[in-house]
Amino acid sequence: MSSESSIHTRLQHLGTAPCDAQHPVAPVGLPSIRTSTVRFNTVEDLENTYKRKSRGERLVTYGRMGMETHAALEDVFCALEGGQRVFLASSGLGAISMALLSLLSAGEHMLAADCVYGPVYHLNNTVLQRMGIEATFTSARDPQALEQHLKPNTKILYVEAPGSLLMQMLDMPALAEFARRHELILVTDNTWGSGYAYQPLALGADVSIVAGTKYVAGHSDLMLGAVIANDPELIKTIDTNQYAMGFSISADDAWLAIRGVRTLPVRMEQHARNALAVCEWLAQQSVVRQIFHPAWPQDAGHALWKRDCTGSNGLMSVALTMSADQARTFVNALTLFGIGYSWGGYESLVQWVDTGALRSHAYFDAHAGDNVQVVRLHIGLESVDDVIADLQQAMQQAGVL
CATH class of the missing domain: 3.40.640.10 (Type I PLP-dependent aspartate aminotransferase-like (Major domain))
Structure with missing residues (x-):
């Protein structure tokens, strides 16, 4: 070789x-x-x-x-x-x-x-x-x-x-x-x-x-x-x-x-495709305030990603206009997403991020207020249509869709 x-x-x-x-x-x-x-x-x-x-x-x-x-x-x-x-x-x-x-x-x-x-x-x-x-x-x-x-x-x-x-x-x-x-x-x-x-x-x-x-x-x-x-x-x-x-x-x-x-290339490429499809759906939802995913064209770091990277993956965060109670309902209502801190596996995962820990990040709107919650999503290898349907039903249960 x-x-x-x-x-x-x-x-x-x-x-x-x-x-x-x-x-x-x-x-x-x-x-x-x-x-x-x-x-x-x-x-x-x-x-x-x-x-x-x-x-x-x-x-x-x-x-x-x-x-x-x-x-x-x-x-x-x-x-x-x-x-x-x-x-x-x-x-x-x-x-x-x-x-x-x-x-x-x-x-x-x-x-x-x-x-x-x-x-x-x-x-x-x-x-x-x-x-x-x-x-x-x-x-x-x-x-x-x-x-x-x-x-x-x-x-x-x-x-x-x-x-x-x-x-x-x-x-x-x-x-x-x-x-x-x-x-x-x-x-x-x-x-x-x-x-x-x-x-x-x-x-x-x-x-x-x-x-x-x-x-x-x-x-x-x-x-x-x-x-x-x-x-x-x-x-x-x-x-x-x-x-x-x-x-x-x-x-x-x-x-x-x-x-x-052995399957790293095909896995990461599929994760990346699924994540962009989720970004496209999220961008159409009024509850979504900001999407954090460098491969997403509207992300603040997209130009650097395009210059320096050769691909992407399934990891993203999203700022949602909702209360803490609604965020709890949303995360608990997801059925395809496990609740956990890791990522990179074949499965979808969700982590509810403490927005207080993000106040020092210039990348995050420091004036977002108490009604903006951040969740980190790892988009897995499930059918992306099923993943989007899961996000949709969870938002409906949280009363924001």
Whole structure:
């Protein structure tokens, strides 16, 4: 398989079992190779492995690093993200923790976009602050406005694009230029794009983080995180620290993720089609105040999405003119949407967003008042006509349609 093949083709062939002169009979899929102990034929083999590993090669000395199944999944993430090295963690938040704890030290400062995944705030409040690491959360939509928040000890610019709740697109190349000018490491959460729809490393980011729990796995049945980088010094730093902190995933979860990623292109494209159809229906409803979905032409970040992304997905938020009681009725009345915090699986999900938490977001109308509620929808792979009918009946039960 040529490295020039499209990502659609490469995802069908990465991580397959070898079938060649040495393996004339073979399965298609690489099996789940589980182990805790790694054996060496001779002491010299063990010593040589450690020497090569110290030079940065991806070699295994203990089962925590994983065998061929793990290496195959790392190859998948490299292909998706355009990266040179991948480090796996047992969840998306685990991957975020791995990256930040590898790259930040006591006495240093992180400048972070205010639209990042909510648990990053909790990580800051409970772990980073206790370790003497300072963080400032602010809007990153205007890179030049970040200047006022820089400190002499600022080390990292941490962002997420699109944003976690309101899908804000950020100007990644401009943020990368800002980071280079101030000698910062630009780290971004790319779970939304998962490499298929968005490649921040190609746009100038230094480190990309993906919760493989979402679209990579695609079936809501495993937890997975990945940290991807290109720079040799960053790779060496993350490699040393992730090994010291003991990050690992099970071979079975790696195998499930490889199986899931085979259908990533067709799943994400269908999610995206369904989401746009829902946007078109929502835009016709008087109860809808604003739709947050970068692939939607009326979204404030649509031009950036069109410039930087190669696709979309099923995630959106919508501001609805209704009371809190009506929002509760609306969410509870949905029959095809599960109520939950995740997304990226085949199923539709809904999350009622605390609008109080959005008041600091310039992207959200701060004067919306108490009668505007925000729900985040993940549009799944069900018939989109059935999804729209479900939204319609739920709005009718809430008395807003």
